[in-house]
Amino acid sequence: MCYYIYDNDQFQTFISLFRVSVHQVCAGLETVANYSVTHWLRMQQFSWPCVSCTSVSVWLASFKAFFHSCLFFHFFSGSKDLVVKAQVLAGGRGKGSFEGGLKGGVRIVYSPEEARDISSKMIGKKLFTKQTGEAGRICNQVFICERRYPRREYYFAITMERSFQGPVLIGSSQGGVNIEDVAAENPDAIVKEPIDIMEGIKMDQAIKVAEKMGFPPALINEAAENMLKLYDVFIKYDASMVEINPMVEDSSGIVMCMDAKINFDSNAAFRQKKVFDMRDWTQEDARDREAAKADLNYIGLDGTIGCLVNGAGLAMATMDIIKLHGGTPANFLDVGGGATAQQVTEAFKLITSDKKVEAILVNIFGGIMRCDVIAQGIIIAVTDLELKIPIVVRLQGTRVDDAKALIAASPLKILACDDLDEAAKMVRCSYLCMHMSKSKVT
Numbered sequence: 001m002c003y004y005i006y007d008n009d010q011f012q013t014f015i016s017l018f019r020v021s022v023h024q025v026c027a028g029l030e031t032v033a034n035y036s037v038t039h040w041l042r043m044q045q046f047s048w049p050c051v052s053c054t055s056v057s058v059w060l061a062s063f064k065a066f067f068h069s070c071l072f073f074h075f076f077s078g079s080k081d082l083v084v085k086a087q088v089l090a091g092g093r094g095k096g097s098f099e100g101g102l103k104g105g106v107r108i109v110y111s112p113e114e115a116r117d118i119s120s121k122m123i124g125k126k127l128f129t130k131q132t133g134e135a136g137r138i139c140n141q142v143f144i145c146e147r148r149y150p151r152r153e154y155y156f157a158i159t160m161e162r163s164f165q166g167p168v169l170i171g172s173s174q175g176g177v178n179i180e181d182v183a184a185e186n187p188d189a190i191v192k193e194p195i196d197i198m199e200g201i202k203m204d205q206a207i208k209v210a211e212k213m214g215f216p217p218a219l220i221n222e223a224a225e226n227m228l229k230l231y232d233v234f235i236k237y238d239a240s241m242v243e244i245n246p247m248v249e250d251s252s253g254i255v256m257c258m259d260a261k262i263n264f265d266s267n268a269a270f271r272q273k274k275v276f277d278m279r280d281w282t283q284e285d286a287r288d289r290e291a292a293k294a295d296l297n298y299i300g301l302d303g304t305i306g307c308l309v310n311g312a313g314l315a316m317a318t319m320d321i322i323k324l325h326g327g328t329p330a331n332f333l334d335v336g337g338g339a340t341a342q343q344v345t346e347a348f349k350l351i352t353s354d355k356k357v358e359a360i361l362v363n364i365f366g367g368i369m370r371c372d373v374i375a376q377g378i379i380i381a382v383t384d385l386e387l388k389i390p391i392v393v394r395l396q397g398t399r400v401d402d403a404k405a406l407i408a409a410s411p412l413k414i415l416a417c418d419d420l421d422e423a424a425k426m427v428r429c430s431y432l433c434m435h436m437s438k439s440k441v442t
Helices: 008-017 038-045 058-075 112-122 181-183 203-213 215-234 273-277 286-295 312-324 341-352 369-384 400-408 421-441
Strands: 052-055 080-084 106-109 126-128 141-146 150-161 166-170 190-194 241-248 256-257 260-264 296-298 304-310 329-334 359-366 391-397 414-417
Touching: 008 369, 058 166, 058 304, 080 112, 112 141, 150 181, 150 203, 150 215, 166 181, 166 203, 166 215, 181 190, 190 203, 203 215, 215 241, 286 296, 286 341, 304 341, 312 329, 312 341, 312 421, 329 341, 341 359, 341 369, 359 369, 359 421, 369 391, 369 400, 369 414, 391 400, 391 421, 400 414, 414 421
Parallel strands: 304 329, 304 359, 359 391, 391 414
Antiparallel strands: 052 141, 080 106, 080 141, 150 166, 150 241, 166 190, 241 256, 241 260, 296 329
């Protein structure tokens, strides 16, 4: 059900089917090698009707879309239509729109020519959805899929759950929708089956889940076999979640995985180098790349007050208190428990690379972290970057007195504060005062 071109020999074979000269196609057409989620699922012998066209240039990629569509229409002679799916890391593609005017990141096509034309309007263009925001996400590749007609849609996932102290199978008869909504509105529709990670999944467990999900008796074993293979993917690739939504019984009476989401454990990056080398930075904020290089946990937001905090919980509390006092956080940034002065400097560079940032609140509780190291990093960053925006620093914990002495001795205008509530008010007031002074000047 799936056709990939992996090397030049296969390329020559497929070309010969259509009696097209390689030279007529493209003398330098490179091979297509996709180690994608779909590739993994296909290699695990799942039913997964897709090919992938990766962008080298818009022309070349759209030609690949045309060529792969020819393959589909040739081999699926009973199929009158295919689906072209924009590959961007965001939800809501079907209702999104591209720069250039094309509506929808998931389009049904009825001929190879239409697949080529639609692909050329997707590849190299930004897709805007509810999840991408105003920035959009660049579409570098498309999937060309045989259109299927599901009779019923189910939800299936494997994830790690603390309450079970290990992996758990999660299933539901209500697939193709937001599973969080299902859990909130009809919790009885959710099936959970914990797995002993030492023993692994057993066939009878998978069968039990498939039965509770409501698969017809004739398809129970097939659904269970898919679950076993998905569990193999989960373990083999150190995944923290494998989600199939929907897993379907299609009109021809077979079980298919129609959509997939896989999260990987970043702590296993040393074991899964091939997986983590596939990370597509074009699908992420450029600041995320810099944050990853500096080993910082960073998420850009839409506010005007930058945050530098140690610890995810304290970072979220800091963002909340900024909102409480009328401000808007520009980012989530956790420097972790062992940050160096260099990491603090890199954190400031990340924060100030956002042109919307007009003030910065530093909130550090020094346990393992030394406050004087943070203070050194702040002083270096403010000096090197020649920052003119208000900076409020709240430090507590290990070597806090040394940190305060360093800040007091510096010629920089850094506002120190002991209380978090007071610090949030101060950074908000500083931002407003600076904003008002700018308005008077203009």
